[in-house]
Amino acid sequence: MLLPLSAVIITVNQEKKIAKTIEALKTLTDDIVVVDSGSKDATRTVAAALGARVFERPWPGYSEQKNFGNDQAKYDWILSVDDDEVVSDELAKSIRAAFASEPKTDAFNLPFRTVFAGKLIRFGGWNPEAHIRIFNKKNIHWNTDAVHEGLTIRPEHSVQKLSGYVYHYTVDTLEQFAQKTDRYSTLFAEKGIKAGKKANFIKIYLSPAFRFLVEYVVKLGFLDGYYGWFIAKENARYTYLKYKKLGEG
CATH class of the missing domain: 3.90.550.10 (Spore Coat Polysaccharide Biosynthesis Protein SpsA; Chain A)
Structure with a gap:
């Protein structure tokens, strides 16, 4: 139908x-x-x-x-x-x-x-x-x-x-995902800069660590083996890059 x-x-x-x-x-x-x-x-x-x-x-x-x-x-x-x-x-x-x-x-x-x-x-x-x-x-x-x-x-x-x-x-290779991390973090930062936003120490350095902990441990990402670790690590890197590119206030 x-x-x-x-x-x-x-x-x-x-x-x-x-x-x-x-x-x-x-x-x-x-x-x-x-x-x-x-x-x-x-x-x-x-x-x-x-x-x-x-x-x-x-x-x-x-x-x-x-x-x-x-x-x-x-x-x-x-x-x-x-x-x-x-x-x-x-x-x-x-x-x-x-x-x-x-x-x-x-x-x-x-x-x-x-x-x-x-x-x-x-x-x-x-x-x-x-x-x-x-x-x-x-x-x-x-x-x-x-x-x-x-x-x-x-x-x-x-x-x-x-x-x-x-x-x-989604991506066919780990390299493709890393490239997406770089691209999307830049888009996030460009949007924030246009809006006059800045990041602080907590956002740049603590938020990535917290995201990795939540995704890999709390949400059991480790059960997906190496890929679970890589995804949690790369999502944490995205969090770091988007705030680092945004710049500290």
């Missing part, structure tokens, strides 16, 4: 993963919108061959790109996924049940699991993880945050949690 629901994906250079993302979505909807920001590989070709409506657009930022995709969608209800995320069969079943009749809620919260360099991560700071990814574009849209885009959920909006998972097939 296909639903009155449009899937919107923003893409760049993801020819190896985008097919799996789209194939899972095709079991739910006949409207898959891909907004590509200048891929140098075959991402757009693969997406179009699988039936997606593909738009090429220069990169303006996460929120603006996603909102553009929503504007192209045929339906008011949007399922927003990234180009390295796959809806599980269990989640697809839960979505179908939620749309068996007109939804009485404003948005749906979807549980996530991360596959990191080929390993399913079960513990640590990324678990449990859930994000609101299904919403009605008439009432909700993406904000303008340059670093971590979010939806304009208001207190009066009702949100229902579904069962199953979106599997996030």
Whole structure:
């Protein structure tokens, strides 16, 4: 059963993963919108061959790109996924049940699991993880945050949690994750500097240590072995870098 629901994906250079993302979505909807920001590989070709409506657009930022995709969608209800995320069969079943009749809620919260360099991560700071990814574009849209885009959920909006998972097939190598740490910490600092913010000693030096302790020990990241240690260490390094780049007041 296909639903009155449009899937919107923003893409760049993801020819190896985008097919799996789209194939899972095709079991739910006949409207898959891909907004590509200048891929140098075959991402757009693969997406179009699988039936997606593909738009090429220069990169303006996460929120603006996603909102553009929503504007192209045929339906008011949007399922927003990234180009390295796959809806599980269990989640697809839960979505179908939620749309068996007109939804009485404003948005749906979807549980996530991360596959990191080929390993399913079960513990640590990324678990449990859930994000609101299904919403009605008439009432909700993406904000303008340059670093971590979010939806304009208001207190009066009702949100229902579904069962199953979106599997996030994140970086393929540890080096890629370290590069993301450097990139996102710079984006955070640039945003803070524009807002006139500064960091202090606690933020720069104690917050990273606290984050590592929580993710690796309290949230049992050590049970994921070497990968659990690496993720906790790298998330702590991100915390250090973003405040160090922001600068002490």
